[in-house]
Amino acid sequence: MADYTKPLPVIEKWNAPYWQAAKRHEFVAQRCRACGYTHLPPGPACTNCLSADQDWVRLSGRGTIYSYGVYYQCWHEGFAGDIPYNVALISLEEGLQIVSQVIGCDNEELDCGLAVEVSFDDITPEVSLPKFRLLK
Numbered sequence: 001m002a003d004y005t006k007p008l009p010v011i012e013k014w015n016a017p018y019w020q021a022a023k024r025h026e027f028v029a030q031r032c033r034a035c036g037y038t039h040l041p042p043g044p045a046c047t048n049c050l051s052a053d054q055d056w057v058r059l060s061g062r063g064t065i066y067s068y069g070v071y072y073q074c075w076h077e078g079f080a081g082d083i084p085y086n087v088a089l090i091s092l093e094e095g096l097q098i099v100s101q102v103i104g105c106d107n108e109e110l111d112c113g114l115a116v117e118v119s120f121d122d123i124t125p126e127v128s129l130p131k132f133r134l135l136k
């Protein structure tokens with residue numbers, strides 16, 4: 001963990017519950033108390049009505065690969081040891097989408113529509129990243 005060289009999320013007051021839940025390996029999204037809209041990634045206000053009155057709901061962590069790309073170019077030196085790596089758009093059961101990564105498999109195994117489940121990557125004492133594994 002000490003030699004983690006990739007960019008880290010900036011934890012702010014409004015997104016701290018998201019990262020605290022991830023640290024407990026719980027996958028959550030914001031739900032607006034004003035209009036009921038559920039959204040990811042977390043933000044300081046509802047993306048539907050701009051209310052700052054937000055609550056948190058637990059997600060199943062299950063979904064499917066909507067799309068993905070495999071990176072062969074190193075765009076940040078922190079990722080140099082990971083080339084080639086994938087970036088995937090995951091469609092969650094709850095109708096939300098999240099940009100993440102599918103881990104625990106070869107990139108050649110990836111395909112749109114495959115079922116995945118969240119798997120937390122504990123990268124620092126404060127941060128666990130929600131990534132996904134293929135359901136086989």
Ligand SMILES: [Zn+2]
Pocket residue numbers: 032033034035036037046047048049050051
């Ligand atoms: Zn709202």
